[in-house]
Structure formats: structure tokens, C-alpha cells
Amino acid sequence: MFMRIDHVGIACHDLEEKIAFFERTFELTVVAREVNQEQGVKEAMLHIADGQGGGSYIQLLEPLDPDTPVGKFLAKRGEGVHHVAFGVPDVAQALETIGGRGVRLLDEKPRHGSMGSSIAFLHPKDVAGMLTELVQAPER
Template identity: 40%
Template structure:
């Protein structure tokens, strides 16, 4: 498993992407409207940043921003067997947000673990 990306919640993904391109020498490699979000992926060479902008207040990220403000939202780890990774997390006693893998942004397959069982970190498993 490797670190795939850090997800950042923001009210303006394009503006934040422009700043991060300069601050982190990153490349904007993908933009997508996906499930109530406008998503930008920035490539850092060894990993990505995923910028998540809500399309409205009554969306997952819209509610997250209203409660927490902008900033780090989740950390994603890439695996070549997401079913196996989920089974291992379940065996470790970790609550799953997604009991089964589902479609994620950029055509990937994803599943989230509950932060209450992972040290307060919202964890995503992703299979490309």
C-alpha cells in the first residue's frame, strides 16, 4: 500500500489549485464534477492532492465545511486489492463507512473507514 492522496475541503477548488500549483510545484492533472463536488487532482510526482469543493450546502462536503471550515479532510491509501484491505480493517475492529467498495472520483474504486476507530483520521482505501 502507498499514500495515494490527501483530500482537502474548500469553497473554491480552482483558486486553491492555482495557489498549490505554485506553493508545491504541483501539476493540475484532473478536474471532475462528481457526486455533489467539483474535484481537482494535483500531481506531486509521488502522490496527489484532491481538492473537494461542494456544489451546494446540502452536500457531504458542504455540511463538512459548515461544521469544520476548510482544510484537510481525509487521507487515501492505494491498494491493488480493496476487498482484502477492507476485510483486514474489519478484522482489526475498525468501523467501515462503506461496507462495500463503491465508485469514486476519477473512475477509481473507493471505501472509507470511520475516523473514530483510526485515530480521528478519515481514511480512504482506493483501487485504481
């Protein structure tokens, strides 16, 4: 079902500061930036490598407001890994399969994600405490 680790989402207080750190320290390159009002974040995707089924990235997330999910995460846990995202060929099919196996779904259907992808989240309490995102790359 999983084709690759698509990205690791990292919550941060200052997006520009963290971008500079990852560029300087790990020589990563920002390939996309966007504001996702629905999720309440400013984000940047930094490219790591390409592989079968697509690329792998670090996704830096700065909340637009303290009351957003990422804002609440930062207040409770501080900066750090927020979620792990796995590339799948079909998000809707993956939701049906995973939900059928008893995992609670935070999203019943796919929604808009970074760089034109389709995404959905799984409940962390059913996945070893890890917020898990499913990502279907956009058609190219």
C-alpha cells in the first residue's frame, strides 16, 4: 500500500528561520511554499530525494493562529515532528482499506494537500501514537 515516505511534517514557530536552518545545515532546497487556510498553516516543502513513486520531503509548518491544530501542537509539545506522511497510489482506496481494518480516519475522504496532492489523516491513537498522513501525488 505505501510506496514511500512522502514527507515528515515538522511544526515550527518561525518558518523562515527553520527554512534557513535546513538549507544551511542539510543543503536542502525549498521547492514549494503555500498558505493552507483550511489547515491553518504556512508551509514550505524542502526536497530530499526522488525515488519510486515520487519525491521525499521535509515539510515545515508554521501555524497561522494559536488555535489551529499545529498551533495547539506547538503549545503542548513545542517544535518537532508533527506527522509522517506516506505516499499511496490512491488515497480514497487506502482510506477504504485502512478504515476497513479498524483504524479510525480523521478524514473520511481526500482533501487538498501540498503541491496539488490529495491527502487524508489517520487517527494517531490507532497508529502507535503517530499522526499519519496519506498522500497521493497529483497527476503530472
